[in-house]
Amino acid sequence: MPSQQARRSTRIDVERNRANLLDAAVEAMTHDPDWSMADVARAANLTRATLYRHFGTREKLLEAMREDALTRAGAAIKGSRLDQGSALEALRRAVEAVLAQGARFRPLLEEGFEQSTSFLRQRQRVFAPLLEVVRRGQRDGQIRTDLPAEWVLSVLMSLLTTAVRVSAAPWHRGSGDHSLTELTFTTLTEGITPHR
DSSP states (O other): OOOOHHHHHHHHHHHHHHHHHHHHHHHHHHHHOOOOHHHHHHHHHHOHHHHHHHHSSSHHHHHHHHHOOOHHHHHHTTTTOTTTTTTHHHHHHHHHHTTTTTTHHHHHHHTTTTOOOOHHHHHHHHHHHHHHHHHHHHHHHHOOOOHHHHHHHHHHHHHHHHHHHHHHHHHHHHHOOOHHHHHHHHHHHHHSSSOO
């Protein structure tokens, strides 16, 4: 019977292999729209048998990638210090943190995941903490109160989806000072701040 230390070491190896495979899947999907499971295994420097032990099918791999991307986005939002500073400052930090995870979402968007009601429900839950930030901004007079907070959050999520897609566009790569955070946040706030 393996020792507790041997079992722990095996579990760490399994978790490391799984993480490597998810990273490799993002890489493979980003560089080749016709990616295969063999491409993912090769990019991870692991065997196809190892890949199939973790993710028995392409669909299961995509599902794991979706869960990983949403988990990372949720952690990014929670780490954005939403309770510090003004609502707009908190939203800007959240936008920046989520867009830093954009590479995780881009391949999934290309696979059409934003059409999945399950994905949209999960994404809504992940972004739910931002709803209170929007409401705080409305109470403080930073965000228009004639727009429902849910609408503002939906617009933000749509802008983030667009930003993730645009990050690979040739026109954006040459856009110099216009970071995706700046483009997203400016587009959002110019539409939701009170008219002066």
